[in-house]
Amino acid sequence: MNLSMVTDLYELSMANGYQQALEKEDGVFDVFFRHVPDDGSFVITAGLAQAIQAVSDFHFDEKDLAYLKNLDLFTDNFLNFLKKFKFSGNISAIPEGTPVFPREPLLTISGPLIETQLFETILLNIVNHQSLIATKARRICYAAQGMPIMEFGARRAQGPSAATLGARAAIIGGCASTSNLLAAEKFGLTVAGTMAHSWIEAFPNELSAFEKWAELYPDNSSLLVDTYDVVSSGVPNAIKVFQKLEEKGHKPIGIRIDSGDIAHLSKLARKMLDDAGFSEAKITASNALDETTIQSLLFSQGAPIDNFGVGEELITSASDPVLSGVYKLVAIKKEGKIIPKIKISDSREKVTLPGIKQLYRLYKKGTRQAFADVIALKEERLSKRMLVKSADPLDTKQNINLMDFDLETLQTNIFEKGKIVYSSPTVQQIKKVSQQSLSELPEETKRLKNPNKYPVYITEKLAKLQDELLNDQEY
Numbered sequence: 220m221n222l223s224m225v226t227d228l229y230e231l232s233m234a235n236g237y238q239q240a241l242e243k244e245d246g247v248f249d250v251f252f253r254h255v256p257d258d259g260s261f262v263i264t265a266g267l268a269q270a271i272q273a274v275s276d277f278h279f280d281e282k283d284l285a286y287l288k289n290l291d292l293f294t295d296n297f298l299n300f301l302k303k304f305k306f307s308g309n310i311s312a313i314p315e316g317t318p319v320f321p322r323e324p325l326l327t328i329s330g331p332l333i334e335t336q337l338f339e340t341i342l343l344n345i346v347n348h349q350s351l352i353a354t355k356a357r358r359i360c361y362a363a364q365g366m367p368i369m370e371f372g373a374r375r376a377q378g379p380s381a382a383t384l385g386a387r388a389a390i391i392g393g394c395a396s397t398s399n400l401l402a403a404e405k406f407g408l409t410v411a412g413t414m415a416h417s418w419i420e421a422f423p424n425e426l427s428a429f430e431k432w433a434e435l436y437p438d439n440s441s442l443l444v445d446t447y448d449v450v451s452s453g454v455p456n457a458i459k460v461f462q463k464l465e466e467k468g469h470k471p472i473g474i475r476i477d478s479g480d481i482a483h484l485s486k487l488a489r490k491m492l493d494d495a496g497f498s499e500a501k502i503t504a505s506n507a508l509d510e511t512t513i514q515s516l517l518f519s520q521g522a523p524i525d526n527f528g529v530g531e532e533l534i535t536s537a538s539d540p541v542l543s544g545v546y547k548l549v550a551i552k553k554e555g556k557i558i559p560k561i562k563i564s565d566s567r568e569k570v571t572l573p574g575i576k577q578l579y580r581l582y583k584k585g586t587r588q589a590f591a592d593v594i595a596l597k598e599e600r601l602s603k604r605m606l607v608k609s610a611d612p613l614d615t616k617q618n619i620n621l622m623d624f625d626l627e628t629l630q631t632n633i634f635e636k637g638k639i640v641y642s643s644p645t646v647q648q649i650k651k652v653s654q655q656s657l658s659e660l661p662e663e664t665k666r667l668k669n670p671n672k673y674p675v676y677i678t679e680k681l682a683k684l685q686d687e688l689l690n691d692q693e694y
């Protein structure tokens with residue numbers, strides 16, 4: 220789908236002006252964020268495949284052009300440029316599923332200012348949304364410590380697109396499956412589901428509803444046991460149906476509890492199932508669950524839950540529903556010369572990192588244990604020992620010596636001179652790589668509450684450039 224008009228008016232107003240005032244200049248923009256939702260220590264990147272699609276599909280059709288002409292803001296020359304729009308620049312990005320930290324360039328977009336400015340809104344929209352949901356999913360999966368999470372959020376998401384792309388992001392962040400058919404079909408995800416209370420209510424009684432379900436889906440018999448009363452009706456009826464299923468050679472799947480005190484009810488249900496000989500039947504829990512409730516259920520309350528269905532808290536990241544990624548100009552290229560740019564703010568924390576940069580992940584030598592990231596200027600060659608500074612200007616420990624490390628660059632080329640040079644992995648591949656990258660991070664940076672801050676450094680050269688621009692910038 221062409222998303223070029225999902226943008227803010229000012230992007231076009233600026234691009235129209237660039238054509239007249241700065242026609243020869245190329246711009247270099249970085250996408251990065253400063254704050255991690257839920258006070259976490261990192262974000263899981265997601266949305267690159269859709270970002271690539273948005274850039275390659277970017278065009279203005281006759282209807283859009285007629286509308287824009289009617290606004291009476293743009294020159295014919297600019298409208299003509301929009302009519303023939305084709306991206307001619309470069310994009311590099313950190314692959315989806317990677318844990319990333321504040322101030323790190325997730326995407327770098329370079330090319331004629333008039334082109335690159337136009338991508339700001341849509342790229343941020345896509346990357347902020349999916350990265351937010353992948354990050355929330357990672358937290359929820361971390362809390363569940365390996366118990367599968369089914370993504371159930373389509374009905375609570377902010378619209379159909381957020382439901383479907385959110386389901387994609389949820390799988391990248393670690394969820395096992397989604398109930399959203401379109402997401403599963405489109406992105407090759409595992410689809411899963413049980414039944415709603417309407418199924419039970421529609422029958423004269425709970426037992427006949429369970430029996431019919433078991434007859435229709437003998438190998439998918441996850442029965443919702445809380446419509447009337449879990450202990451006196453739901454679980455005993457489920458056991459009756461499981462006994463019949465077993466007599467016919469089918470393996471009962473289990474039950475789902477969707478209300479009440481989940482810890483208390485799951486303990487009672489587990490005992491009843493075990494006593495009836497169904498120790499392999501699984502217990503699924505759902506009902507406005509989030510990472511805090513899941514952690515409490517499993518680890519503080521010892522609830523014997525095997526699977527979780529998670530909807531609204533995941534698909535909306537309800538506890539902290541914004542990832543404020545930004546798109547900032549970091550350099551201008553004119554007649555082959557690169558002029559680094561900086562955004563100075565009242566707060567030191569918000570000053571941007573100027574110039575074209577490269578991001579490195581550092582591992583303890585000979586291991587896959589990541590211990591720090593370093594942002595350098597692209598043309599720099601990193602030495603085996605180096606003095607670096609914290610990328611966070613508010614950190615008190617500012618000068619650090621690094622040695623005995625292996626390093627990897629995190630960005631990869633996506634577009635070169637307007638051509639795609641990258642092929643997006645499948646969602647399952649992204650998820651696998653993401654799990655691997657997560658396993659390489661220090662444990663203390665992954666915990667949900669008060670995680671240890673993972674060090675992100677800038678090289679001396681980059682720090683010097685930032686200081687120079689801070690001091691010399693003409694207003």
Ligand SMILES: Nc1ncnc2c1ncn2[C@@H]1O[C@H](COP(=O)(O)OP(=O)(O)OP(=O)(O)O)[C@@H](O)[C@H]1O
Pocket residue numbers: 477478479480481482483505506507508512515516520
């Ligand atoms: N043992 C528990 N510990 C912590 N939170 C729980 C526990 N059991 C349930 N919850 C959570 O408490 C919240 C509210 O549960 P509550 O019992 O009010 O809902 P309910 O009984 O399902 O009501 P409704 O029928 O209106 O949905 C949900 O988010 C649920 O996941």
Ligand SMILES: O=P(O)(O)OC[C@H]1O[C@H](OP(=O)(O)OP(=O)(O)O)[C@H](O)[C@@H]1O
Pocket residue numbers: 371372374375414415416417477505506507508528529530531532
């Ligand atoms: O609570 P969430 O984390 O968002 O998970 C999705 C919820 O959606 C369903 O409830 P709903 O009352 O909409 O329908 P139902 O009859 O299937 O329970 C389901 O039973 C979950 O409670």
Ligand SMILES: O=C(O)c1cccnc1
Pocket residue numbers: 371372398411412413414415528530
């Ligand atoms: O399949 C389910 O159990 C399901 C799907 C969506 C929302 N709630 C539950």
